Amino acid sequence: MEAVLTEAVALLDEAGxxxxxxxxxxxxxxxxVGSIYWYVSSKDELLDRAADHVLADVLRAAEMLTGSDDPIDDLRAIAMTLFDAIADRPWLGAYFMRNTGVQPHGMKLYELIGEQTLRLDLTRRERFHAVSAVIGYVVGIAADMGQQPPQEVRDGEVSREDYLSRFVAQWRAMDADQYPFVHHIVDDFEVHDDADQFSAGLDLLLAGLRLQAGA
Amino acid sequence: MEAVLTEAVALLDEAGxxxxxxxxxxxxxxxxVGSIYWYVSSKDELLDRAADHVLADVLRAAEMLTGSDDPIDDLRAIAMTLFDAIADRPWLGAYFMRNTGVQPHGMKLYELIGEQTLRLDLTRRERFHAVSAVIGYVVGIAADMGQQPPQEVRDGEVSREDYLSRFVAQWRAMDADQYPFVHHIVDDFEVHDDADQFSAGLDLLLAGLRLQAGA
DNA sequence: CGTTCTATCGAACATCGTTCTATTGTATCG
DNA sequence: CGATACAATAGAACGATGTTCGATAGAACG
Structure with a gap:
């Protein structure tokens, strides 16, 4: 059983x-082939189990980082850990959002995030919403950024920079009157860093939360 | 061509x-079977085209709602429109996050959201990050909430309430010492409304943005 | 020894995306 | 008008995949 999950994760990590x-x-x-079906009843379950297997490590790392004075700082640290995990495991994003909280470690992670909000001055309902918002944001952004680049890039035929600059060129070629914003930020897009972008958005969300907790 | 996309969307809407x-x-x-390949070169392209076909309506609706005095109010309206679209089209969420901005209407939507930030007092980089955050949040939450409930619920054998309460019962049965937060919010979870939850989280994000723009 | 349970194996089946070739309709041109 | 090129359609065939099924072997136990 353990071997099945380990090898499944290895396959996912190596080639998507x-x-x-x-x-x-x-x-x-x-x-x-048939032997695997003794441990697992379908491919969906295999993926769920593989995802939860990885979440065990994420949870352990996240637990290490909590315990500061500021619950929102802890929230930030947990979110970052989760983001990193999904970022270099593109397959995890897609299979994380479905059934959040059904798998044991996913549940624990949900609990861990929630416990930080218990230390904030909020309504029950506000806590509930805050946790959903943080998880939704992390998973949404991470899944988006972690999407597999096209085959050419994966094979190394085209570098990530070339791939990105092809996009940039396409954006620059668009009508400036119809797409003022796209032209406005294309320079930033060209040199953007995924982790920075995630972090900046997370700060917005947490700033809003801090505001709510202070009122 | 038009018929192909229309029927493809119909199939997706009817049965996922x-x-x-x-x-x-x-x-x-x-x-x-082969005829479809004359219009479309792969299933991926078919899905991309189908998604963009739907986004045309979303874009039109979103454009109607903009133009108020407050750019953040407009941002909110656009996000809500997009959320509604993904919420009742679960398939849209999964195929929206990949390749945002490659499809024409997806690009326009990105632009529309971005233009609202042009009216805010922000750095270029801050604008770039803000737009990513909003889109990531919307897609992440909507995709999560729009996930297809299991077969039994879809067939009407089990009502949505029963399905939800089965979850609630499972949560209530967990160890209260190990899962204080889960027990804390389980009552809210039982009666929660997806749209409210989304809206509340969006407000946090936008509050953070308003704070940033005011400084 | 007989029985029951755990665990394994691989052939067989249905379904899916995709490719390929043949064929039909339709416009254009000499 | 006849010929030729091209847009469009049709379905058989291929390879890969998830899943089912019956056969089988070893271990545990009375």
Whole structure:
């Protein structure tokens, strides 16, 4: 069982979601295709279990970072940890948002985030909403940024910079009257860093939360 | 071409993402499987086109709602419109976040959101980050909430309330010492409304943005 | 020894995306 | 008008995938 999940995660990490096949997994385990179905009843369950397997590490890391004086700082640290995990595991984003809180470690993570809000001066309902907002933001952004670049980039034929600059060129070629904003930020887009972008947006959200807790 | 997209969207709306098959689509169009490949080169492109086809309506609706005195109010209206669209089209969420801004109407929507930030007193970089944050939040939350409930619920065998209360019961059964937050908000969860929840989180984000623009 | 339960295996099936070739209709041109 | 090129359609065929199923072997136990 443990081996099944470990190898499944390895396959996902190495070559993305499409690489996780029952046949490929069986070959890696040196067994037959049917054997996997003894441990897992479907591919969906396999993915859920693999995702939760990874979340165990995320949870452990997140727990390390909490315990400061400021609950919002802790919230920030947890969110960052989760973001990092999804960012370099693109497959995790897609299978994290579905059924949040059904898997054991996902549930614990939800709890951990929620507990920080218990230390804030908020309504019950406000706490509930705040946690949903933070998780939704993290998963949404991370899943977006972690999407697999096209085949050419993955194979190394085209560098990430070239790929990005192709986008930039396309944006620059657009009508400036119809797309003033796109032209306005294209320079920033060209040199942007995913983690910075995530962090800046998170700060907005947490600033709003801090405002709410202070009133 | 137009008919292909219309029927593709109809299939997606009626029975979800898994229902969109080249064979099912061909049967609906009264033609052969191969014919579709004349209009579209892959299933990915079909989904992209279908998503953009829907985004045209979203964009039109969003444009109607802008033009108030307060750019942040406009931002809020656009986000709400986008949320509603994804909420009752679960398939849209998954295929919206990938390649935002490649499809024409997705690009326009990005521009429309961005233009609101042009009316705020912000750095270029701050504007760039703000737009990413808003879109990430909307798509993340909407995709999460719009996820297809299990088969039983879709078939009407189990009502949405029963489905939700099964969750609630599971949460209530958990150890109260280990999961204080979960027990804290379970009552709110039981009666929660997705749109309210989204709206509350969006307000946090926009409050943070307003704060940034005021400084 | 017989029985039951755990665990494994791989052939077989249905379905899906995709490719390929053949064919039909339709406009254009010599 | 006949020929030719091109837009468009149709469906058989291929390879890959998730899943089902029956067969089988070992272990545990009375």
């Amino acid at each position: 979601e499409s690489a996780l096949t029952f046949r490929a997994l069986a070959a890696r385990l040196g067994g037959g | 993402e898994s229902a969109l098959t080249f064979r099912a689509l061909a049967a609906r169009l009264g033609g052969g």
